[in-house]
Amino acid sequence: MTLALTLLLVVVLAALIFDFINGFHDAANAIATTVATGAMSLGAAVVLSGVCNFAGAMMGTEVAKFFVNGFVNDPLALGQVAVLSALVGASVWNLLTWWWGLPSSSSHALIGGIAGAVVVGSGWEAFNWMTLLQKPILWLVLSPLIGFIVAFVTMIGLYWVFCRSRASQVDRWARGLQIASGAAFSVSHGLNDAQKVMGIITLGMITYLGVVQASGAPTGLPDWVLPHQTIDAKGKTSYGIPYWVMLSCATAIGLGTMAGGKRIIKTMGAKLTRISPVQGLAAQTSGTATLFATAAWGIPVSTTHCINAAVLGAGSAHRFSAVRWGVVANILVAWVLTIPASAAMAAITYVILRNLIGQA
Numbered sequence: 001m002t003l004a005l006t007l008l009l010v011v012v013l014a015a016l017i018f019d020f021i022n023g024f025h026d027a028a029n030a031i032a033t034t035v036a037t038g039a040m041s042l043g044a045a046v047v048l049s050g051v052c053n054f055a056g057a058m059m060g061t062e063v064a065k066f067f068v069n070g071f072v073n074d075p076l077a078l079g080q081v082a083v084l085s086a087l088v089g090a091s092v093w094n095l096l097t098w099w100w101g102l103p104s105s106s107s108h109a110l111i112g113g114i115a116g117a118v119v120v121g122s123g124w125e126a127f128n129w130m131t132l133l134q135k136p137i138l139w140l141v142l143s144p145l146i147g148f149i150v151a152f153v154t155m156i157g158l159y160w161v162f163c164r165s166r167a168s169q170v171d172r173w174a175r176g177l178q179i180a181s182g183a184a185f186s187v188s189h190g191l192n193d194a195q196k197v198m199g200i201i202t203l204g205m206i207t208y209l210g211v212v213q214a215s216g217a218p219t220g221l222p223d224w225v226l227p228h229q230t231i232d233a234k235g236k237t238s239y240g241i242p243y244w245v246m247l248s249c250a251t252a253i254g255l256g257t258m259a260g261g262k263r264i265i266k267t268m269g270a271k272l273t274r275i276s277p278v279q280g281l282a283a284q285t286s287g288t289a290t291l292f293a294t295a296a297w298g299i300p301v302s303t304t305h306c307i308n309a310a311v312l313g314a315g316s317a318h319r320f321s322a323v324r325w326g327v328v329a330n331i332l333v334a335w336v337l338t339i340p341a342s343a344a345m346a347a348i349t350y351v352i353l354r355n356l357i358g359q360a
Helices: 002-025 027-036 042-057 062-069 080-100 106-122 129-161 169-214 243-258 264-271 275-297 303-318 323-359
Strands: 228-233 238-239
Touching: 002 080, 002 106, 002 169, 002 243, 027 042, 027 169, 042 169, 042 243, 062 169, 062 238, 080 106, 080 169, 080 323, 106 129, 106 169, 106 303, 106 323, 129 275, 129 303, 169 243, 169 275, 169 303, 238 264, 275 303
Parallel strands: none
Antiparallel strands: 228 238
16 A cells, blocks of 8 residues: 555656646747737746636636546556556657657647556557547647637738728737737636646546555545545446645646746747737637637647647738748647657556556
8 A cells, every 4th residue: 555655646746747847838838929929028928827827727627527537448447557657658758849849739648648558558448549539639630720710710800900000009909918818828728738637636546546445445545635426327437626636736837837938939939930919819819719618618629739720820811921831840740749659658658667666
């Protein structure tokens, strides 16, 4: 039992570190366009974004519950080594893409990590592949497509509304609204991304409960720490998210965002396409709308994909040649590779950990 509790603590710590990394890795999602258009300084933008990320993370748990109950057919039988391996695999991929300056998806890295660790540890049948196809893979395509279209249409509408206004007046107006839209996007980012880590920590606690039940020993933890169980009319068990998990994850992602992410901010704010304040406003607003809608439906989408596509949509509304499609191609490669690469890293990590500490 000492090993099981130690592994649980390691899982929680690793998850919070991943959440922190997610914050500075994805900081560019919310603030790159705001900084690139001069609406806010980098320092002010990351502080505002961090506070709003914290607030968003405390607003719901639908995505977190999906991570707990959606991918693994029997969470109690999963094992703590698998959860820890998933986190390590996702974190390594996140750090690599951050170092390369590529805005890859932390969400899909985490999903890939879960898939790789579960398959190596428990077999193909232990992972719910249909759920992967119906939500993350499907929305890997749909969410950026929606973000692109909404931003493109929004930008056309703004051009039409302000066609007779002076450019300097429109820019001043748009920069002011960009602060509000950047804050709103940060709220939606916290509502979406922090919840995934909440789900992973809860999943780790469920695997701990599985070990405890198998040994017949007491949990050694107070009830408020553990996830509560509910059983529906069909007899299916699902798990809720403890409040302390919500608070811890909200704090970690908020602090991570304040730590910044200048490499990716440079890629998104300048290398994809040069954008005006109005284009930045259109991109942030469109990305925010997409994320709020998917979070309400409990769909774990990539905030990175949404805002990148929205930036491209806003830039393309001016002219397609304004977009640096070579940079876009590099980003698309990172998008495609994220799930299999993080799955492979998690699988390797699982084999190493299992050989070191055994099955747990």
